[in-house]
Amino acid sequence: MPDMTSSERSALEEEYQRLREEHRDLDAVIEALLAAGSVDQLQLQRLKKRKLVLRDRISFLEDQLTPDIIA
Numbered sequence: 001m002p003d004m005t006s007s008e009r010s011a012l013e014e015e016y017q018r019l020r021e022e023h024r025d026l027d028a029v030i031e032a033l034l035a036a037g038s039v040d041q042l043q044l045q046r047l048k049k050r051k052l053v054l055r056d057r058i059s060f061l062e063d064q065l066t067p068d069i070i071a
Contacts, residue, residue, distance in 0.1 A: 009065070016061040023054045 004012075030047050033039050 004064075012061055012064055016058065016065065019054050019058050019061070023051060023058065026051045026054070 026047055030044065033044060
């Protein structure tokens with residue numbers, strides 16, 4: 001994203017950090033559910049889907065925050 005203002009960049013970085021934290025938290029929840037034994041498969045499926053959505057958004061934000069390097 002060329003010509004990104006510092007406030008726009010800051011907002012993207014803030015969202016990026018928040019999403020990474022949520023992604024880590026979902027990891028912990030999924031592991032805890034699996035360790036508990038009796039797992040609601042629908043709940044597990046929803047958590048995993050949310051985790052994938054977060055991963056996609058995180059990747060998008062990483063692309064926006066990382067400057068293009070012309071080789």
